[in-house]
Amino acid sequence: MPGRSSSNSNSSGFISFSGIESALSSLKNFQSCISSGMDTASSVAFDLVETQTEVSSEYSMDKAMIEFAVMDRELSHYVKAVQSTINHVKEERPEKIPDLKLLVEKKFLALQSKNSDADFQKNEKFVQFKQQLRELKKQYGLQAEREADGTEGVDEDMIVTQSQINFICPITQLEMKRPMKNKVCGHTYEEEAIVRMIECKQKRKKKARCPKIGCSHEDMRLSDLIQDEVLRRAIESHKKRTQPS
Structure with missing residues (x-):
């Protein structure tokens, strides 16, 4: 995940997190890029259904959506770990600057250890994608969907x-x-x-x-x-x- 956290302190021992907070802002902007990528992948998958393109191409978009969802989960965990570390240090107000990189890594790994293979399916955009893809297939009367819902021949x-x-x-x-x-x-x-x-x-x-x-x-x-x-x-x-x- 994204690189090394840094901080500085003045002569009174106050720790400044301005550099870290600026980096966090950049990470959150990257999350919006992931969201845009998911929108694009969804649109391409819908186009493939409309044009009756081979199924394997549609599945490649499904795989791309999963990769985006996993990436979003990992980035969210990293942002949460950094924010949690900053809040903890601000509350403790230590005299010496702690090893922020090590603290963040510990919190990040703790969050990652709770992951399950199905977690990404809770991603809102991924859920919307699967639902709308299913609805679009029904709308275009694809054979497999017609047989499943009893609308064949309608x-x-x-x-x-x-x-x-x-x-x-x-x-x-x-x-x-x-x-x-x-x-x-x-x-x-x-x-x-x-x-x-x-x-x-x-x-x-x-x-x-x-x-x-x-x-x-x-x-x-x-x-x-x-x-x-x-x-x-x-x-x-x-x-x-x-x-x-």
């Missing part, structure tokens, strides 16, 4: 017609362009409309209720929302099929 146009109502945002009553899914209740809305609604409620110190009729979710938060890539692709695909040539 007319694809009929499936699209039945689900077309899901293209409409419950707030704007217009077809969505950038659908956002609520992780809590599963309902979907136009991104700009739902973000504006939640922010307006928060400014007024009120809870935002899901605008879908009949939904009981009464405390929506921006952190509940995720991009619904599968629905966005379904809407675009439907537009292409229905547009006059």
Whole structure:
């Protein structure tokens, strides 16, 4: 994992962690790069499904997602180890500068020792990827999925017609362009409309209720929302099929 921690002290014995904290900021920026990499891998996997590309290529994206998830877990543990070490030293206020590198390594190894092979599957982006990939396969009626859910032989146009109502945002009553899914209740809305609604409620110190009729979710938060890539692709695909040539 990332390199050597360092610190300095002045004549009064105060330990400065400015250099370490600056490095931590860089590490957190790298975590955002990992997140972007997972988004790209997801998008490529979805493209492969849409174009019916050979299955082995799709699996390579699945492997890339696992590697990203493992990397994110390891980096999170390292950041946590460094932050924990800094907090401990600040509380103890030792007269001599301790071996920070050794302390961080001990805490990092302790966190890593608790890992299991299935931990990466708890990564939120990885979970979303697997779920949306499964939904996209069903949408495109891949044979294996049809046999599994009993939809073999069902007319694809009929499936699209039945689900077309899901293209409409419950707030704007217009077809969505950038659908956002609520992780809590599963309902979907136009991104700009739902973000504006939640922010307006928060400014007024009120809870935002899901605008879908009949939904009981009464405390929506921006952190509940995720991009619904599968629905966005379904809407675009439907537009292409229905547009006059």
